[in-house]
Each structure stands twice: as C-alpha cells, then as structure tokens.
Amino acid sequence: MVTENTNALPALLPDRHPQHDLFICDVADAALKDVMQHMEHPFYSLSKKPETRVKRYRNGDNWLEITPSVKGLATIYDKDILIYCISQIMAKVKRGEMVSPRVRINSHELLIFTNRGTSGREYLALLDALDRLEGTRIRTNITTGDEEQIDGFGLIDASSIRRKQGLDGRLLWCEVKLSDWVFNAIRNEEVLTLHRDYFRLRKPLERRVYELARKHCGQQKIWRISLAKLLLKTGSQSPEKRFRQMIRLLAANDHLPDYQVDYDEETDVVIFTNRGTMAPALPGGSHVPPLKAETYALARDVAPGWDVYHLEREWRDWIVEAPRDADSAFVGFCRKWFEKRGQP
Structure with missing residues (x-):
C-alpha cells in the first residue's frame, strides 16, 4: 500500500560525515586467485547475530574452511576496519611513503570514516569487531601435482588497544597488524575503489551485492547473473524465495551505488548496469x-x-x-x- 511506502525508512543511511575516496583490498580474489581461480564464496558473515559454527565451502577438489572465534565469525561490518586500514596504507603509497602491515587507528576517525555514530556503544562495538577479525581463521588446500598443501591464515594477526581511565574509559586508539595474506594483496595492488555511499547501505546483503557488482561488472556496461548463482555468491542464508524478494526491493529502490539493478522475472536473472559514476577505464x-x-x-x-x-x-x-x-x-x-x- 502507498502508506507502507510512505512510512518506510530511506533506502540509504544519512551521510553523517564527509568522506574521501575509499579503497578496498578485494581479499576474496587477491589472496586466493592463484589457488582457486573460480572461488566465489564469501568470507564474512551477513548475519547480525554471532555465527559460531565452522563454515566449509567446496569448489571442485578445492575447499575453503572458515573457523570463527568464540565471539563469532567476522561480519561484513567488521570489514570496515580493514577498509579503513587499507585506505590509510594506500594513501601512504600514493604519497611515496614507506608502509608496513601495522596500522595505527584513531578510533574517532574510524567511526567518522565509516559513517557511524560516535557514542560509547560504537566504541565498544569496535572492540568486539577486532576480536572477531583476529579470531577468524581461514584454511584452504592447494593441490600441486600429486601433493596437497594446506595453508591457514587470518584477517589480522594482532591488535593492541589504548583506553582513557581504565577499562570503562573511552577507547582512544588501537593498532592492528594485518595478516601477511591481506598485506601482500595490497602490495600486489589488488585494490578496488569503493563508492563513498558504501557505508550508507543499511543492509549487509546490499553491501555484499555491491561488492560482487564492483568486482564482476567493474567498468563494464552490463553484468548478468542468475538469481540462484547470486544467492550462492553472497553467502546469504535466506531461502531463494526470500532472497528474490530482497533483490526485487533492491531494484525498486534503485539506490545501489555505481550500478542500477534490474530483475528479469521471466529468466530469473539479475542485471547490473553501470551508472557511469566511476572514473572511466583506460x-x-x-x-x-x-x-x-x-x-x-x-x-x-x-x-x-x-x-x-x-x-x-x-x-x-x-x-x-x-x-x-x-x-x-x-x-x-x-x-x-x-x-x-x-x-x-
């Protein structure tokens, strides 16, 4: 009904703070592309509730296993910390400065950068996010000839935190050490530019769909994908019927940055069309x-x-x-x- 649409929340969160260009290391592709070139499974949880079970994905003979910490699997919102760190490193690279996997995070700057509020609750949420990022472990196999190699790695290797006036005080800053896996991806320039409205997307699924469109459609004019395949790539736990409804709503609201989304009912295909808002390809x-x-x-x-x-x-x-x-x-x-x- 019209009244329902009138009372609905705006599709995007308010732009709380000004932001610069954003950079993201496309970790799902950068670290594993030489191992499982067609691996498309997600690393981050789309659930707002803690996911504490081990996730295992298989693509042919190759497999990927993600083990969460006791606080749960790293979420797509926790990924904001990595985006911030990588953006800082990229800024230094462009200035010709030396870089290292250790990044000092000003907590207030991080909250502003990611379009979050600056209440005490937001600072506490950062601590839980660091725990999940540090605790989530990824393991995959690499087959070379008749020999199988098992590699394990994390998203961040370590973190340190400084508070004001003890444990109940405000979080001042923290320092994280990115894992070799992530840092090597940055050094190999496996970096994508994000639209500033990425942090204004309300729903985890919208962020994940944008990431997939940014990766697969990129600078192309159009990218088509079946709804079932898109569901698989997002890692959403929703049944296909519910997922189809969410994609229809995403297409109707037409608020995804950089790409227009259309859903073809007859073929059950999702179509992404480049809005032309990115810097043109060379x-x-x-x-x-x-x-x-x-x-x-x-x-x-x-x-x-x-x-x-x-x-x-x-x-x-x-x-x-x-x-x-x-x-x-x-x-x-x-x-x-x-x-x-x-x-x-």
Whole structure:
C-alpha cells in the first residue's frame, strides 16, 4: 500500500560525515586467485547475530574452511576496519611513503570514516569487531601435482588497544597488524575503489551485492547473473524465495551505488548496469601521460635485464585507473615484475 511506502525508512543511511575516496583490498580474489581461480564464496558473515559454527565451502577438489572465534565469525561490518586500514596504507603509497602491515587507528576517525555514530556503544562495538577479525581463521588446500598443501591464515594477526581511565574509559586508539595474506594483496595492488555511499547501505546483503557488482561488472556496461548463482555468491542464508524478494526491493529502490539493478522475472536473472559514476577505464592506457626520461633509467635499475619499453606496454595494458603519479607507479610495477620473475 502507498502508506507502507510512505512510512518506510530511506533506502540509504544519512551521510553523517564527509568522506574521501575509499579503497578496498578485494581479499576474496587477491589472496586466493592463484589457488582457486573460480572461488566465489564469501568470507564474512551477513548475519547480525554471532555465527559460531565452522563454515566449509567446496569448489571442485578445492575447499575453503572458515573457523570463527568464540565471539563469532567476522561480519561484513567488521570489514570496515580493514577498509579503513587499507585506505590509510594506500594513501601512504600514493604519497611515496614507506608502509608496513601495522596500522595505527584513531578510533574517532574510524567511526567518522565509516559513517557511524560516535557514542560509547560504537566504541565498544569496535572492540568486539577486532576480536572477531583476529579470531577468524581461514584454511584452504592447494593441490600441486600429486601433493596437497594446506595453508591457514587470518584477517589480522594482532591488535593492541589504548583506553582513557581504565577499562570503562573511552577507547582512544588501537593498532592492528594485518595478516601477511591481506598485506601482500595490497602490495600486489589488488585494490578496488569503493563508492563513498558504501557505508550508507543499511543492509549487509546490499553491501555484499555491491561488492560482487564492483568486482564482476567493474567498468563494464552490463553484468548478468542468475538469481540462484547470486544467492550462492553472497553467502546469504535466506531461502531463494526470500532472497528474490530482497533483490526485487533492491531494484525498486534503485539506490545501489555505481550500478542500477534490474530483475528479469521471466529468466530469473539479475542485471547490473553501470551508472557511469566511476572514473572511466583506460583503453590501452591512453589516458596515462608520457613518462619522464629519468623514469626509464629508474625502471632499468629495479628490473635489470628487462626491456623497459616492453614493460611499459605490459603496464599500460594492465593498469585500470590512471595513477596520480604515473612515473612512480611504473617504477613500482617494474620492481614487482622483477621480484616475481627475476632476470629474463
């Protein structure tokens, strides 16, 4: 009825604080893409209630197992802390500063950055989130030939906290050490840009759907996916009938950042259309400015033996968004190229 729509909450949360561009390490793809290239299962809980059971997913012969802490599996809201940390690291990288997996978090800045309130309850929620991130463990198998390797890792390795006036005092700051898994993904530039309204999405499922659209549709004009496949990728525990209703509502409200959502009733397919709100992709790197002459000399120093003009072509074909400092970005690319491949 019309009265029901009139009384409904706005689709997006209010914009409580101004925010800058956001960066997210696409951890689900970055860490495991060389292991399970088609692995699409979620790492974070979409439930607001603690999930304390072990989750196990299988994709062919490969498997993924997520073990929560006693406080539950890390949630998609806990992921905000990682987004904040990665954004800080990316800002330093762009300024040419040294970075490390240890990140100092100003608690007040974090709450503002993630569009949250700044009440005492919000500070306490950060402590529980840190516990879940630190306690959640991920294990997966890698098959190489006839030998199986089992690797385990976490989201953050450690955290330290400072309060004002004892345990009941306000949380001042904390420091987290990102796991090698996450930090290596950042160093390998497996980073996606998020729309600032990501933190204004009310529902966990909306955040997860946006992440999938950002990853799979990206800069393309359209991405289509069956409703059943989308349900699987989100990790939602809702039955398909209820999930279909939620997607219909998402399409009707039309509030997902960067992408318009449509649902085709006849084919049971969800269609994402790029709104054109992101920075345009670079066709063949044509929008990257010419490099300085001294940049090629630096590239030869960090990638000895390689043809720097060949590396430049590789870099321009690979790059997605124009870097703020093209010369530094190219030298960094050459350094990573040599670290991975050595002498030609």
